[in-house]
Amino acid sequence: MKMPDQVIKLNEDKCRNSYSCVRVCPVNAIEVRPERAHPVIMADRCIGCGLCFLACSPGAIEYRDSRSQVKQILKSGRPVAALLAPSIASEFDDITDYRKFAGMIRSLGFTYVHEVSFGVDLVAYAYRRLFEESSGKYYITSNCPSIVEMIEKYHPNLVPNLAPLVSPMIATAMVTRSLYGDEVVNVFIGPCIDIKAEAARYSDRNLVEAVLTFIEIRQLFDEHEIQEKTVKMSDFDPPCGNWGALYPYPAGILQAAGIKRDLVSSHVITASGAEDVKEAINDFDHHIDTIKHHFNLFFCQGCLLGPGMIRHDERFRRRSLVKQYAEKRVSTLDKKQWKEDMERWSDLDLSRRFSVNDQRIPDPSPEAITRVLKIIGRDNRAEELNCNACGYGSCREFAAIVAKGLAIPEMCHTYNLRNKQEYIETLRQTNKKLSETKKALKESEEKAMREKDAAEDASETMNSMLNKLPNGVVIVDNELKILQSNKRFLEIIGEDAEDIAEIIPGLRGADLKTLLPFSVYNIFSFVLRENESVISRDVQLEDRMFNISIFPIRQNRIAGAVIRDLFSPEVQREEVINRVSDVIDKNLEMVQKIGFLLGEGASDTEKMLNSIVESFRQKKDATGK
Numbered sequence: 209m210k211m212p213d214q215v216i217k218l219n220e221d222k223c224r225n226s227y228s229c230v231r232v233c234p235v236n237a238i239e240v241r242p243e244r245a246h247p248v249i250m251a252d253r254c255i256g257c258g259l260c261f262l263a264c265s266p267g268a269i270e271y272r273d274s275r276s277q278v279k280q281i282l283k284s285g286r287p288v289a290a291l292l293a294p295s296i297a298s299e300f301d302d303i304t305d306y307r308k309f310a311g312m313i314r315s316l317g318f319t320y321v322h323e324v325s326f327g328v329d330l331v332a333y334a335y336r337r338l339f340e341e342s343s344g345k346y347y348i349t350s351n352c353p354s355i356v357e358m359i360e361k362y363h364p365n366l367v368p369n370l371a372p373l374v375s376p377m378i379a380t381a382m383v384t385r386s387l388y389g390d391e392v393v394n395v396f397i398g399p400c401i402d403i404k405a406e407a408a409r410y411s412d413r414n415l416v417e418a419v420l421t422f423i424e425i426r427q428l429f430d431e432h433e434i435q436e437k438t439v440k441m442s443d444f445d446p447p448c449g450n451w452g453a454l455y456p457y458p459a460g461i462l463q464a465a466g467i468k469r470d471l472v473s474s475h476v477i478t479a480s481g482a483e484d485v486k487e488a489i490n491d492f493d494h495h496i497d498t499i500k501h502h503f504n505l506f507f508c509q510g511c512l513l514g515p516g517m518i519r520h521d522e523r524f525r526r527r528s529l530v531k532q533y534a535e536k537r538v539s540t541l542d543k544k545q546w547k548e549d550m551e552r553w554s555d556l557d558l559s560r561r562f563s564v565n566d567q568r569i570p571d572p573s574p575e576a577i578t579r580v581l582k583i584i585g586r587d588n589r590a591e592e593l594n595c596n597a598c599g600y601g602s603c604r605e606f607a608a609i610v611a612k613g614l615a616i617p618e619m620c621h622t623y624n625l626r627n628k629q630e631y632i633e634t635l636r637q638t639n640k641k642l643s644e645t646k647k648a649l650k651e652s653e654e655k656a657m658r659e660k661d662a663a664e665d666a667s668e669t670m671n672s673m674l675n676k677l678p679n680g681v682v683i684v685d686n687e688l689k690i691l692q693s694n695k696r697f698l699e700i701i702g703e704d705a706e707d708i709a710e711i712i713p714g715l716r717g718a719d720l721k722t723l724l725p726f727s728v729y730n731i732f733s734f735v736l737r738e739n740e741s742v743i744s745r746d747v748q749l750e751d752r753m754f755n756i757s758i759f760p761i762r763q764n765r766i767a768g769a770v771i772r773d774l775f776s777p778e779v780q781r782e783e784v785i786n787r788v789s790d791v792i793d794k795n796l797e798m799v800q801k802i803g804f805l806l807g808e809g810a811s812d813t814e815k816m817l818n819s820i821v822e823s824f825r826q827k828k829d830a831t832g833k
């Protein structure tokens with residue numbers, strides 16, 4: 209037996225992350241992961257109950273659409289049998305006569321139209337026999353595929369208690385096969401979504417090739433513009449069903465087989481609807497020795513209001529519609545023929561098997577639950593609001609689901625609210641800081657502008673001062689790139705440099721190594737490296753002599769130099785004066801020592817040398833050079 213494919217899917221384009229689906233899922237098959245933008249339906253865990261499909265307002269939960277498959281089948285030329293679930297009376301209350309409905313189905317191209325209520329009758333009597341022969345073993349009915357999946361996946365220990373009987377859909381498909389041979393293609397039409405998965409279980413025998421929900425068959429009628437008024441009446445193909453027509457009632461199958469249902473003598477308990485069913489299965493699991501009843505379970509409120517139907521309201525009116533339809537069908541039924549039909553197919557093999565598909569996740573440790581409770585702010589019992597807003601029965605139940613990794617704390621409304629308030633407060637604080645920072649930035653921008661203006665003024669003043677100096681001045685960085693130089697420096701190093709300076713004022717950024725010989729720029733390197741001044745060093749540049757003093761301005765980073773042209777008359781005189789002064793000082797020192805030894809004669813020497821210096825000064829003043 210093949211396991212079913214995924215029937216229920218989530219369309220992320222339509223999903224608005226309301227988590228309604230997560231909250232209604234009775235088996236926590238929809239996971240919310242922090243790293244995923246939308247919830248994820250875990251096919252292995254899903255039981256196809258369709259509750260999420262009904263809960264999702266934007267229609268993001270979808271089920272497998274079988275319309276195009278059926279259209280292909282109808283075009284294939286093979287005989288096709290429609291197997292109609294007895295719930296048609298509940299769904300198609302807008303169609304006045306069931307024979308019109310059968311006519312509409314034939315108009316789509318179906319060769320045969322069969323009532324599944326005959327299959328219900330066959331299965332109902334098989335249940336009667338099973339219950340009568342159970343000898344103290346109690347069964348859970350297996351007509352509802354969601355119940356079967358729930359037990360296989362979440363109560364695997366109860367798999368041996370699943371009634372080993374096929375569903376009415378499969379029984380009916382076996383009947384049509386025996387009538388028309390293996391050629392016939394069976395298409396089931398009903399209120400159920402998960403029955404698509406059940407049909408896939410029998411794909412190896414191809415008993416039911418496709419399943420249409422009532423929603424899908426309505427869409428096909430619309431596509432083909434098939435309406436009640438445009439078709440002729442047409443009856444169902446035999447064999448006809450008897451009280452199997454009551455199947456949409458949760459207890460309808462029991463009634464169909466005449467199984468006792470009164471409180472005292474009945475050995476079967478019927479439960480329907482997700483909550484009752486969950487409770488019933490738990491009780492069966494733990495207390496069957498006390499309960500001592502078979503359980504007849506349907507996940508929906510019976511197939512009266514399956515998820516594949518257009519509307520899910522007016523439950524009691526729909527019950528009445530089903531009852532009226534069943535009475536009408538039974539009143540016109542050829543009972544003798546029905547008995548013969550039941551006899552004819554009494555030897556059908558209605559047995560089936562189930563397999564364990566354990567999807568239980570071990571319960572988290574109490575510590576893990578406590579950790580989650582702390583995260584959502586439920587540190588102590590008094591704070592456990594159990595408001596159910598998350599969709600779970602209690603804060604603890606929700607914390608356990610989060611600890612299992614199937615939900616996230618953000619699904620707790622109060623946690624979200626608190627986070628939002630904290631977020632708003634953080635935003636407020638951030639805004640305040642931002643406006644303070646903005647103000648400070650503006651002030652510092654204004655200050656920087658003022659400083660920039662002042663620096664530009666200072667730089668301009670310094671440049672004009674530098675350019676007025678008779679000596680060359682150059683300032684370099686530790687890579688010997690020129691930061692500043694004056695006009696005289698350009699004159700000293702030649703015409704080429706002056707041309708460059710017209711494009712790059714002050715030769716800023718120029719490499720000193722390309723402008724001066726190694727012997728000179730090496731002195732700059734020395735000063736920068738050793739952080740020591742070199743004062744008054746004579747150097748030769750081409751055919752001229754210069755006197756250069758280099759000194760550090762910023763340790764190991766910036767150095768400055770003053771270059772004097774020893775061939776210029778001012779420098780020559782100044783230099784002679786300086787050097788004669790040096791000689792006088794040195795001689796004086798020596799003469800003083802000698803005078804000290806010899807007496808008066810030394811003062812004449814001083815006078816003589818001073819007169820030389822004075823004569824140079826006078827000459828300079830007279831010539832103005």
Ligand code: SF4
Nearest residue numbers: 233254255257258260
């Ligand atoms: S179909 Fe049912 S079991 Fe599957 S995800 Fe939806 S609510 Fe859960």
Ligand code: SF4
Nearest residue numbers: 352400507508511514
């Ligand atoms: S109760 Fe009926 S319609 Fe609902 S899941 Fe079960 S079989 Fe399908």
